[in-house]
Amino acid sequence: MFNSIHHVAIICSDYEKSKHFYTAILGFTVIAENYREARQSYKLDLKLPDGGQLELFSFPNPPKRPSSPEALGLRHLAFDVASLEETCDYLLSKGVAVEAIRIDEFTGRKFTFFKDPDGLPLELYQQVTL
Structure with missing residues (x-):
């Protein structure tokens, strides 16, 4: 469906x-x-x-959004990326603050967060660990 x-x-x-x-x-x-x-x-x-x-x-x-990211409703938007490190380096080079890379305790995959100009939480998620 x-x-x-x-x-x-x-x-x-x-x-x-x-x-x-x-x-x-x-x-x-x-x-x-x-x-x-x-x-x-x-x-x-x-x-x-x-x-x-x-x-x-x-x-x-x-x-305004009530709080970030635990407000009722959409929590965050996640993007699948080929290389988390390369994507983080690129965003940092453009002046975008990126949180430290973490490992998902259940999947073992790398992920991190950054924000859009209004503070909307955006996630980078690496499907395949390289």
Whole structure:
């Protein structure tokens, strides 16, 4: 019945800053960008390498996230990467703070966290230990 996740939607506080982060730093490709006058809102559709999508929205005065990452609702968004160390080094070179690499106690896989410009927790997860 269900095949995969089609997209994840993110609301940002500073559209241009978040657009830069997700395209120029994380390297996601723009599929479409639309300004919705009635909502005073941008909607940016981004393509992930596996065909999935991120939708980036801007709204005037969105409420703050209650806490990070244990607020009720979506806890974090995880990206599968080939090399955790290389990805961390790349993010650090772009000025993105990255937590120390950890090992999942149940799977034995490497993972770590970083945040988008609004503090949304993003995870890097290495499926295959190299």
